[in-house]
Amino acid sequence: MISIKEVNKNFGNTRVLKDISIDIDKGEIFGLVGHSGAGKSTLLRCINGLESYNEGSILINGKEVKNLNPKEIREFRKNLGMIFQHFSLLERLTVYENIALPLKCWGYSKSKIDKKVNELLNLVDLEDKAKNRPKQLSGGQKQRVAIARALTLEPEILLCDEATSALDPKTTKSILELLKDINQKLGITIVVVTHQMEVVKEICSKVAILKGGEVQECGDTEELFLNHPRALKELLGEEDVVPNSGVNIKLYFPKDSSNESVITSMARSLDIDFSIVWGKLEKFREDVLGSLVINIDEDNKELVTNYLNSTDIKWEVL
Ligand SMILES: Nc1ncnc2c1ncn2[C@@H]1O[C@H](COP(=O)(O)OP(=O)(O)OP(=O)(O)O)[C@@H](O)[C@H]1O
Numbered sequence: 001m002i003s004i005k006e007v008n009k010n011f012g013n014t015r016v017l018k019d020i021s022i023d024i025d026k027g028e029i030f031g032l033v034g035h036s037g038a039g040k041s042t043l044l045r046c047i048n049g050l051e052s053y054n055e056g057s058i059l060i061n062g063k064e065v066k067n068l069n070p071k072e073i074r075e076f077r078k079n080l081g082m083i084f085q086h087f088s089l090l091e092r093l094t095v096y097e098n099i100a101l102p103l104k105c106w107g108y109s110k111s112k113i114d115k116k117v118n119e120l121l122n123l124v125d126l127e128d129k130a131k132n133r134p135k136q137l138s139g140g141q142k143q144r145v146a147i148a149r150a151l152t153l154e155p156e157i158l159l160c161d162e163a164t165s166a167l168d169p170k171t172t173k174s175i176l177e178l179l180k181d182i183n184q185k186l187g188i189t190i191v192v193v194t195h196q197m198e199v200v201k202e203i204c205s206k207v208a209i210l211k212g213g214e215v216q217e218c219g220d221t222e223e224l225f226l227n228h229p230r231a232l233k234e235l236l237g238e239e240d241v242v243p244n245s246g247v248n249i250k251l252y253f254p255k256d257s258s259n260e261s262v263i264t265s266m267a268r269s270l271d272i273d274f275s276i277v278w279g280k281l282e283k284f285r286e287d288v289l290g291s292l293v294i295n296i297d298e299d300n301k302e303l304v305t306n307y308l309n310s311t312d313i314k315w316e317v318l
Pocket residue numbers: 011016034035036037038039040041042043195
């Protein structure tokens with residue numbers, strides 16, 4: 001649905017997007033994650049046609065975004081909803097009027113507008129706030145209004161730029177639940193730009209980690225958390241602290257494997273000593289993923305690595 005190929009983008013002499021290639025499938029919730037300045041928002045603006053790109057291609061439903069003429073771009077934008085960190089609601093309008101705005105601009109009849117707005121108020125659970133103004137709402141409620149407004153023209157794609165960054169953790173969770181619900185009920189493809197790994201963990205099926213305008217990692221979110229590549233560690237500010245002597249081996253346990261049985265079986269079959277350096281369990285949606293670092297004698301390295309290769313456990317020497 002969204003196919004980004006070798007996209008380069010410069011601001012003056014500075015290249016801020018470097019050879020970006022990402023494919024986003026229909027119905028997916030895709031995360032673009034990275035520290036400030038990584039190029040996330042610029043990429044999002046290239047996707048929605050607000051910025052052009054110097055080289056490469058961005059195809060949405062088979063159409064090259066930068067080649068769209070003004071008439072096509074109007075239709076194209078209709079198909080893309082967008083929500084932002086600071087909601088971008090009009091303060092002088094009520095909740096109802098804010099949601100109705102895009103429909104009014106497109107010249108829909110009053111009855112069609114009324115039907116759609118009420119349907120969306122129900123979807124975002126704000127029926128009782130229709131007559132309120134934005135200043136009478138909490139941050140989470142404001143974002144719900146923004147989400148409803150972004151959905152009025154029934155877009156196929158919803159772009160979220162740091163949509164939960166201004167919200168507390170509990171409100172963030174409820175907004176993420178709503179986005180998940182919308183994705184499932186309406187089949188909308190959602191692209192989420194965020195610096196919050198919790199957001200990625202909670203709702204994104206795929207993710208790309210950006211750094212310095214480049215894609216460092218891209219793939220399945222669960223795989224990424226399980227494999228914990230360097231790019232993810234850097235993003236999370238994690239460091240593996242391990243002993244200087246012996247060999248340190250990190251084992252990764254997918255959600256359906258029992259770490260204890262592998263470790264005890266290994267100790268029993270190989271009849272060797274090893275120490276556990278540290279272990280970590282991490283909640284991943286409804287499941288728990290784990291990793292464990294063990295320290296063994298250099299002499300036992302081959303024995304242990306051969307044993308681990310005979311299991312389905314992923315591992316690496318640190
Ligand atoms: N209009 C612009 N003119 C010049 N440079 C820009 C412009 N917009 C962004 N940049 C630069 O492009 C780089 C990427 O910025 P971008 O806003 O895309 O990053 P980001 O990952 O979204 O960061 P943040 O989360 O802080 O918004 C940064 O170095 C930024 O300074």
